[in-house]
Ligand code: ADP
C-alpha cells in the first residue's frame with residue numbers, strides 16, 4: 001500500500017477577484033520506500049502541495065491519506081499528534097535550535113513527544129549520516145551541509161512513515177547538497193524510508209526514483225528513473 005495518497009486536492013487562496021487556485025485537482029500516490037521529487041516552475045503549487053500533504057496547511061477540498069488516515073478529516077489536535085508521530089520534516093532553512101547541540105536537536109522532537117529513542121536506531125542514523133564526531137557541536141559550529149544533515153537525522157530518528165523535504169539543498173553549495181542527497185538516498189535504499197522532496201534542481205531530482213511535474217496547480221508529467229539530462 002502507498003505510504004501516502006493525495007486525492008483530487010484543491011487549494012484556493014483568497015476570495016473573489018483575488019482568488020488564486022494554487023492546487024487544481026492534484027492526485028498522487030507516494031509508494032512506500034520510494035523517493036519522489038516534486039518539480040515545476042515557480043508558482044506552480046509545489047510548496048502548497050507539500051504543506052497540504054504534510055498536514056501543515058488545510059486544503060480547500062480533496063483528501064490526503066497517510067497510511068489509512070484521511071488527515072484532512074482530523075481535528076487540529078489529532079493532526080498535530082499524527083504529524084509529530086508519523087511524519088518527518090526537512091526545510092530549506094534547517095530550523096535547528098541554536099542553543100542546543102546536534103544530538104539535542106536530533107532528539108528534541110522525541111523529547112517533546114515524551115518518547116525515548118531506540119538506541120540502536122539512533123546509532124544507525126548517526127553513522128549513516130556521518131555525524132558521529134559532531135554530536136556535541138552547536139549549529140553555529142557546523143557547516144551548512146552538516147546542519148542540514150542534523151535536520152535530516154532529526155526527521156528520521158522517530159522512524160516516520162514519510163519524510164517531506166522542502167528544497168533541502170536550496171541553501172547549500174553543491175558538495176554539501178550532494179552529502180544531504182546521498183543520505184536521503186541511502187535512507188530509502190537501506191531503511192526503506194519514504195521521502196517526498198520539492199526541488200528546482202535537476203541534479204537533486206536525479207537522486208530520486210520518480211519526478212512528478214506540476215504546472216498551474218496540476219500534475220502535468222511524471223518521470224521514472226530520472227537523470228539530470230532527461231529533466232533538462
Ligand atoms: P511553488 O512552490 O511552486 O513556487 P506555491 O505553492 O508557493 O508555488 O504557490 C502557488 C500559487 O499560490 C502561486 O500563485 C502563489 O502566489 C500562490 N500562493 C502561495 N501561498 C499563498 C498565500 N499564502 N496566499 C495567497 N497566495 C498564495
Ligand code: ADP
Nearest residue numbers: 047051056089090091092093094095166167170
Ligand atoms: P522554506 O523551506 O520555503 O524556506 P521554511 O523552511 O521556513 O520555508 O518553512 C516553510 C513553512 O513551514 C513555514 O510556513 C513555516 O511556518 C512552516 N514550518 C517550518 N518548520 C516547521 C515545523 N517544524 N513544524 C511545522 N511547521 C513548520
